[in-house]
Every structure is written in C-alpha cells, then in structure tokens.
Amino acid sequence: MNLKIRFLLVSALILFACYVNAQNLNGNVDTLTVQVSDLALHSVLSTPDEENTPVALIIPGSGPTDLNGNQSQMNNNSLKYLSEALVKNKIATLRFDKRGVAKSAYSTLKEDSLTIEIYANDVVAIIEYLQAHGYENIYVIGHSEGSLIGLIALQDINVSGFISVGGAGNSADVILKKQLEPKLPKTYFESVVQIIDSLKNGHLVKNVPAQLGALFRPSVQPYLISWFKYNPVSLIRNLKTRALVVQGSKDIQIDTNEGQLLAGEREQVDYVEIENMNHIFKTIEGGMQENIESYTDPSLEVNERFIEAIVNFINTENP
Template sequence: MRLLISAIALMASLSFCVSSKAAEQPVVDQDIALVTTTGKIAGSLQLPSSAGKLPVVLIIAGSGPTDRDGNSAPLKGKNNSLKMLAESMGQAGIASVRFDKRGIGASASAATSEADLRFETYVQDAAAWLKMLKADKRFSDVAILGHSEGSLIAMLAAQQEPVKALISLAGPAKNAADLLRQQLQGKLPPPLAAKNEEILAALQAGKTYTEVPAELKSLYRDSVQPYLVSWFRYTPEKEIGKLTCAILLVQGDKDVQVDVAQLSALKQARPDASTLLVHEMNHVLKIINGDMAQQMASYGDPALPLAPELALKLNGFLREKLK
C-alpha cells in the first residue's frame, strides 16, 4: 500500500493442486498496452503456446511506485514477485497481463498530476483492461488478481466488469485509514499521534486538512490528500460482499505489512471464499525464516524464489475455476 511504504520511512525517521511440470518452451513477456485519453498504459502479456483459447489473469500491483513486476522505486534492488507469479501461471498454461500503473515505469506518459489522481482512476484503468481482455479472441475466461492495495482495486473493477474469479493476494480487509492508525500506533510521540488522528478523521469525513506538521508531510502532503480521501471511501470487507465470482484469499504469516487478521476478516465477509495461508511467506511472496534484516533484504532480492506453495495452489485454483 502507498501509505505502508511511506509509513515505514516515517517510523525510521522518528526514532490449490496442479502438476509442477514446466512448459515445454519458456513463456516470455510480450508487449501489450491499454490506450487511454491521457496516454498508453504499458503492460506485459505472458501467453503460453496453445491450439485454442486460454484463460487469462489480470495482475494488479500494490500501492505507490510499484511496477508491473512488483518492484518499488524507493527500495533498493528488485524482488520481481509479480513477474515470478506471471511466469508460474504461464508454466501452468494460464495467460496473464500485468502492467505499470499510470505514472509508473513505462506508463509515465499516462500520468496525471498527483493532485488530480484519484483511487477511482486506478479502478477505471483496471476495468478497461478487463474489458479489453474479454474482447480478445485469444482468451476464454478472465480472472483478476490484486496484490496488497491492488486487491481493493480488483474488487471494485470486478464490480464494473464481472470476472470468473478474483484472487486477493495479501489484501487488507479494513479501511486504509484504520490500517494506518494500526501501523502508527505507539510509533509517534503523543502530540503528533493526536494530530495524526485529527488528519485521518478529516480525510475519512471527505475533507482535506491544511495544517499538517512537517513530520507528517510525507504521508499527508496537500497534493496527495484528495487521493487519500477517495481511497478512504472504500472498505474491502464491504466491497468483497458485492461480488458473485469465485474468490481465493491468500496471505502469508510472515507479512509485516498486512497481517493475518485481514485474511480472517475477508473470509468472515465472504464465507464461501477459498483461503490459503502460506507459512513463512512475506508481503513480497517470498519465504522468510529469519529476522527483520532478512525480511527487508527480500524486498530487493530477485534470486529469492516465489513461495512454492503459493504457485502450486494458486494455479490449481485457477485451473479449477477457469476454462
């Protein structure tokens, strides 16, 4: 989530089953783009060789400057988590599309100013991708997968463009403002904690806040507040109940950004959803069995493989639900 990365920096400054047989030939990225009124949104298509139509999954990255591969510009190195996920799908005979959000990477030209950006902008883009994939004669069933903040985007886009299945991967259940409260609890000195609550309350009420302390500017600068207001309107555990497609909820128990309680809350909101809790998997979908130093190093280590259980069971779910 956008705020999760920012908040980590702020705190520092403050004190299912299928065969594992690989495809006969490597599945490689092909360029694909979504044309919008403000420019092209660039993406990568993984298209396994097939004599007929293939199911396809739209993959939506998490918040902030996170690109199609799951890498974030402010962090050192690359983890390539979403690229690895797409490759695992390809080896299972499932096509996928992942993309740089507008303003990020090769989609920089499609950016609007930060002050003009709204959460709904990302939702509309995802819905447009779904519409395009549904019209593409190479594909059969269409599914959507959202990672972290992308989970909520996926839920809202699927309400506009229904899909066969939705996967929430490390997706929060609670409102983003409440998650930020939880994340910062006990991390700020009392006066700053009180001011933080004032700001969050105002934003949740749909109002911007003018007197933001310098220490909180990275989170609540004037240009980002309209985006936060639009984001805080939506609560995932409410939105997931509006969907009628098959759902898989996935979480790792070593995720320090989205805790396991979020999985439980989403499951409570959609009791019919399938769930997968991956032991020792963290937020970037890697297995971590060490300390916080190893946790942080994994965010920039492309040699660290995708959690094997995730790939196996996720592809199994997709093969079962998609035709």
C-alpha cells in the first residue's frame, strides 16, 4: 500500500476513535418525538453509556422557553448544561419543547385554549412514554413554572422523586403581585391587583387598560385563571414520593422565602439553598447587573453545588 495512503487511513482511524470517545464522554443524544393527546412534542433523550440508569424529565419554565432553557432573545443554555452535567453523573435526561414552543410549535395553536392542566397532561404523557420504554427510576425536575406543572402532573402518576428548582410556594397570583409591585406606578399597580383578583376568582376581565394589555390580553386570561387556582404547598403535600426543593440565594425572580414555603415541614421534602446561584442556575458573585447579563450569556456553566444537590438526591435510595 502506498505510504501516503496508509498514513491517511491511520490518521482517519485515530480521528474516528477520538470522535467515538468524545461521544461516549458526553453520552448519547437522541432526538425524538413524544406523542401526546393532539401533537408530537419535540424532545431530546440524553443517556450515559451505562445501562439501567435513572432518568430525569426536565420541565422548562414559563414563556416560550425551549428544551435548552432559551428564548428568542435570551440564550443561556441553562437546561442544556443541566442535562449534560447529569449525564456525566450517569443520569439520563429527557428535555422537550413545550407545546407551541420552538420545534413543538403548530399552526392550529390558539392561545385562548391553553391551560396549565394541558401542560401538566403533556408531562404525564411523557412519563408514560418513559415507562413504556423501560425506565423504572424516573425523576421529574420542574424549573420555575415547570415546578408547578410537575406538581400538578404528579397528582395523577407516580415517579421515584420530584425536584423543584426556583419554584414558588405561593400561588401564581401572589407571585405576580410581588413581582410587579416594585416595577409599576401605584395607579397601574392598583389596576393590576383588581385584574388579578378577578382572574383569581375565575372571572374574565373585559376592560384592560392599554398599558397592561400585553400582560392581561383576552387570549391569555383563560391560562391565567387556570394558573392562579393552584396552591403549590397543597400539591407538594399530596405527593406520594419524596421531593427536593432547590433555591438560589441570588434568584431575582423567585426569592428564597418561596422555596422555604414550598418545602415546608413535610418529612419527605428536602430543602437546599445554593449560595450565589440565580434563577437560571448560574453563579453570580456580583450584583444585579451581573445577574441580568447572565440570562444572555451561554458561556456560563451551571453552578456545581446545584448539580451535586440533584445528583445526591437521585442517588439516595428511597427510605
């Protein structure tokens, strides 16, 4: 064989071996769709090389957040990095684009038909998919609003454990008031309170001030009504499995009081507070500006103590 050709073949084999090893180090990533009631959800299943590992289903937070934790103007890869870290610790993950978001978007979507129960039913369907494909040790990780969605879903189906990250203890109407009060003039905030209270009582609001139209537009009000009626503390008390509540000390969206409230005093709920971690799992050593900038900085990895807390919880056998 020509010496030059032999050298090229050997080089190619070395490169291929390096590629395979790199793939093994990062686990195996499979793109798939999970059929739910009326559509197929775009999903990614990431698995370590080891067999019979636990699997963590990761539920994104509110808004058009995709399976990587990103939105169109907010790229930080929070959920992608969480998944990769868990796979390195021999825990499989399944991430998915919520219905209507990214590759799970569909042309017939009507905003006024969405409720939080629909999102919860999608989660139940994904858990059933994992069960049907041989996974027995399933954990649900709900981030932000995904925590509440996970809690609602787990009222109807059992898993090995539940993990809330940046999830609220109060109902969403209370959280929304808390978030909006310092940001709005007093007159606007008084109007907000009236609208929220009406929705909390199950009543649509016809006359919404133009300045508040984006937040309380008619098409989103049915979702808000469905969202406001759930009490996370009551839901977590009803779980038939153990749970972990993780909260970051630098979370500017859901404060530590909310995490402590959610964990409460239930024996099967652990609470871990991560120093200097913000809402998207990033480590923030400085102040508000650094915190805000992290939401659009995909170069920042997720907090290591955060990963340790989740891995330790999953690897601890049920009592």
